[in-house]
Amino acid sequence: MGNLRNGIRNTRIWLVVNEKGYGSGFLSSCAIRGLLDHKDTKFPMRNIQGKGDAQDRYWKANLQWLIVILGTWFFVSFGCGILFREWLDENLFRVGTAPFGFWMAQQGSIISFVLLLIAYTKIMNGLDAKFKVDEEDSK
Amino acid sequence: MSQDLWNYIFIGTSFALYIGIAFKQRAGSTKEYYVAGGGVSPFANGMATAADWMSAATFISMAGTLASSGYDGSRFLMGWTGGFVLLTVLMVPFLRKFGKATVPDFIGDRYYSKAARLVAIVCAIFICLTYIMGQMRGVGIVFSQLFGIGIPAGVIIGATIVFFYAGLGGMKGITYTQVAQYCVMAFAYTIPAIFIAIALTGDVVPQLGLIGDFTKGGDPTPFLEKLNKINTDLGFSKYTDGSLSKIDMFCITAALMFGTAGLPHVIVRFFTVKNVKAVRRSACWTLSFIAVIYLTAPTIGAFARVNLIGELHDTSYKDAPAWFQDFEETGQMAWIDKNGDGKIQYFGPGKSESGKDGAVFAGKAPIFAEGVGASGERLLTNDPVSASPNELWFGKDIMVMANPRMAGLPKWVIALLMAGCIAAALSTAAGLLLVLSTSISHDLMKKVVKPDLTDKEEIKWARLASLGALLVAVWFGINPPGTFVAKTVAFAFGLAASSFFPALLLGIFSKGMNKEGAIAGMVTGILFTLGYIIYFTYLGGTKSQYLWGISPEGIGFIGMILNFIVSIVVSRLTPAPPQEIRDLVDRVRHP
Numbered sequence: 001m002g003n004l005r006n007g008i009r010n011t012r013i014w015l016v017v018n019e020k021g022y023g024s025g026f027l028s029s030c031a032i033r034g035l036l037d038h039k040d041t042k043f044p045m046r047n048i049q050g051k052g053d054a055q056d057r058y059w060k061a062n063l064q065w066l067i068v069i070l071g072t073w074f075f076v077s078f079g080c081g082i083l084f085r086e087w088l089d090e091n092l093f094r095v096g097t098a099p100f101g102f103w104m105a106q107q108g109s110i111i112s113f114v115l116l117l118i119a120y121t122k123i124m125n126g127l128d129a130k131f132k133v134d135e136e137d138s139k
Numbered sequence: 140m141s142q143d144l145w146n147y148i149f150i151g152t153s154f155a156l157y158i159g160i161a162f163k164q165r166a167g168s169t170k171e172y173y174v175a176g177g178g179v180s181p182f183a184n185g186m187a188t189a190a191d192w193m194s195a196a197t198f199i200s201m202a203g204t205l206a207s208s209g210y211d212g213s214r215f216l217m218g219w220t221g222g223f224v225l226l227t228v229l230m231v232p233f234l235r236k237f238g239k240a241t242v243p244d245f246i247g248d249r250y251y252s253k254a255a256r257l258v259a260i261v262c263a264i265f266i267c268l269t270y271i272m273g274q275m276r277g278v279g280i281v282f283s284q285l286f287g288i289g290i291p292a293g294v295i296i297g298a299t300i301v302f303f304y305a306g307l308g309g310m311k312g313i314t315y316t317q318v319a320q321y322c323v324m325a326f327a328y329t330i331p332a333i334f335i336a337i338a339l340t341g342d343v344v345p346q347l348g349l350i351g352d353f354t355k356g357g358d359p360t361p362f363l364e365k366l367n368k369i370n371t372d373l374g375f376s377k378y379t380d381g382s383l384s385k386i387d388m389f390c391i392t393a394a395l396m397f398g399t400a401g402l403p404h405v406i407v408r409f410f411t412v413k414n415v416k417a418v419r420r421s422a423c424w425t426l427s428f429i430a431v432i433y434l435t436a437p438t439i440g441a442f443a444r445v446n447l448i449g450e451l452h453d454t455s456y457k458d459a460p461a462w463f464q465d466f467e468e469t470g471q472m473a474w475i476d477k478n479g480d481g482k483i484q485y486f487g488p489g490k491s492e493s494g495k496d497g498a499v500f501a502g503k504a505p506i507f508a509e510g511v512g513a514s515g516e517r518l519l520t521n522d523p524v525s526a527s528p529n530e531l532w533f534g535k536d537i538m539v540m541a542n543p544r545m546a547g548l549p550k551w552v553i554a555l556l557m558a559g560c561i562a563a564a565l566s567t568a569a570g571l572l573l574v575l576s577t578s579i580s581h582d583l584m585k586k587v588v589k590p591d592l593t594d595k596e597e598i599k600w601a602r603l604a605s606l607g608a609l610l611v612a613v614w615f616g617i618n619p620p621g622t623f624v625a626k627t628v629a630f631a632f633g634l635a636a637s638s639f640f641p642a643l644l645l646g647i648f649s650k651g652m653n654k655e656g657a658i659a660g661m662v663t664g665i666l667f668t669l670g671y672i673i674y675f676t677y678l679g680g681t682k683s684q685y686l687w688g689i690s691p692e693g694i695g696f697i698g699m700i701l702n703f704i705v706s707i708v709v710s711r712l713t714p715a716p717p718q719e720i721r722d723l724v725d726r727v728r729h730p
Contacts, residue, residue, distance in 0.1 A: 082217075
């Protein structure tokens with residue numbers, strides 16, 4: 001069902017694009033788009049309809065949060081556990097009796113990952129609700 | 140009661156439970172067969188995925204790796220759990236929205252090409268097969284020790300059980316069986332650790348042992364300091380330092396992470412819940428359940444190391460505890476009296492910078508000779524490494540099993556461990572078998588060979604395919620091609636990272652990615668990684684020839700970067716993908 005709905009939505013956008021004479025612009029954007037990925041927010045057809053615009057803002061917000069989450073992910077594992085481990089072992093506080101960097105590598109990163117996923121779930125479900133893109137419960 | 144009786148009781152009961160569940164929940168339709176009808180609760184799915192995730196290798200040998208290599212073992216802890224984070228945030232919700240049941244399905248549709256679909260099918264089959272071989276071998280080893288039968292008979296018994304509930308029950312049967320298996324695994328892993336934690340640290344929570352004090356006999360000393368103290372002299376690295384170079388550590392961890400994020404049998408798990416919201420919740424549960432066991436592993440490793448050194452280091456062979464002789468008898472521990480003082484010396488791994496790698500003897504495993512040495516020990520034919528004062532060798536797989544014996548725990552705890560180990564192997568093997576049979580029946584037969592296949596015929600093909608795959612797995616489980624199986628299991632991650640991960644990621648996050656780019660990238664990535672692995676593993680490449688000091692274990696990360704570069708460059712030079720595909724990507728991005 002979802003596919004059909006989306007199909008209809010896309011056809012509608014396409015018709016609107018043609019009526020407003022964006023057809024040629026659309027095609028050339030198609031050719032450029034291979035070079036400029038992710039720049040499709042500037043795509044004219046997107047801004048014609050409120051829905052497409054909301055979808056773009058949803059996707060942008062999605063990407064921004066993903067960058068924050070993956071940044072944290074990199075910092076707690078590769079950063080604390082590998083790249084700066086020695087420095088952290090020597091200079092930072094101990095966790096219980098364990099040196100900080102070593103502890104991050106063996107236990108801290110895993111705890112951070114669990115918290116990170118919980119935060120991710122909260123944020124993304126929040127975004128879905130805000131942009132009203134909640135998937136219905138039936139398939 | 141004897142140990143055997145306890146083993147039979149625990150394993151017999153757990154088997155009755157698994158088969159009972161599988162029978163009750165057996166699949167009736169293709170949808171139930173592939174994705175359990177799509178209505179499993181996030182909590183139950185989380186538990187089942189955790190069981191699927193933790194293979195026999197994780198369950199048995201991770202703690203042993205930590206015990207023998209200290210900090211270096213963190214690469215598995217971070218690599219596998221961190222990979223799960225990537226899988227959850229970058230892959231699963233989008234693939235779920237796409238709405239098809241398998242990874243080759245996504246690649247085939249997204250890259251509008253039969254060639255891409257075929258490459259993906261081959262990769263999926265290869266990854267799953269190498270994995271399942273390792274599992275069958277693991278099951279075989281446990282069974283053979285249990286019943287005193289040969290490994291082949293053990294492998295066949297294990298395979299029959301897996302076929303029964305995976306082949307007949309489909310995803311629905313497997314999911315509910317795995318819930319039970321996770322419970323068995325969690326108990327089996329933590330209960331012995333609790334006993335040991337009380338004995339060594341006076342603390343009930345084993346996960347805290349690593350950051351606590353060692354209190355057994357005398358004043359409390361920080362646990363890790365006790366572990367470090369023994370090997371600071373003599374150029375040995377500290378337990379908290381490890382011996383891998385930073386770049387190698389980085390690349391191996393990265394290869395494990397990105398490889399994990401491309402594993403087809405875990406991705407498919409998330410098709411069994413209702414919607415994207417439930418997928419995210421389910422992933423949280425899965426990682427929490429995994430964390431229960433992964434947070435215990437470093438402590439078990441450290442406990443095992445303390446016990447091992449405490450009981451054996453500088454102890455004369457004649458006074459060594461009885462379990463040492465038992466493990467020596469089965470070839471899982473060995474001792475070479477290098478300095479002829481009749482005492483066992485063990486310091487730990489060496490520092491790679493100092494040129495010592497702490498190896499006891501040449502070769503990977505001990506080869507026992509006939510006869511006994513001066514103190515009554517089993518003699519080895521391996522050449523001793525004289526530069527290293529280590530005299531004790533132990534197989535990494537036995538640490539989890541040996542720990543309760545070293546700590547003198549009751550017999551039922553050991554029986555519980557055995558049941559846990561079998562649960563770990565069976566749950567992973569069943570999940571893999573399902574993906575394999577789906578790849579063949581759905582992706583290959585229905586999508587490529589014979590599109591007019593009916594539902595009923597498809598399930599028949601799936602069951603036939605799982606039988607075929609199992610026969611192959613049994614054959615390789617009984618006749619492992621040298622060290623091939625164990626190695627490819629580790630390398631499978633590198634191969635998954637360098638082939639699947641970029642194709643999936645770019646397929647979702649770059650609308651401009653076309654079939655030419657994806658296929659060129661996958662082929663380059665997998666050929667480069669495979670070539671590097673084969674050169675250094677089979678064609679006699681030496682450590683000094685490593686590219687930037689990166690071992691074959693970690694080269695998948697470089698292969699992945701190559702894949703990304705090739706994919707992007709090629710896709711910019713070839714025609715952009717058609718409009719339907721970009722609509723498809725749009726649809727995948729929005730629920």
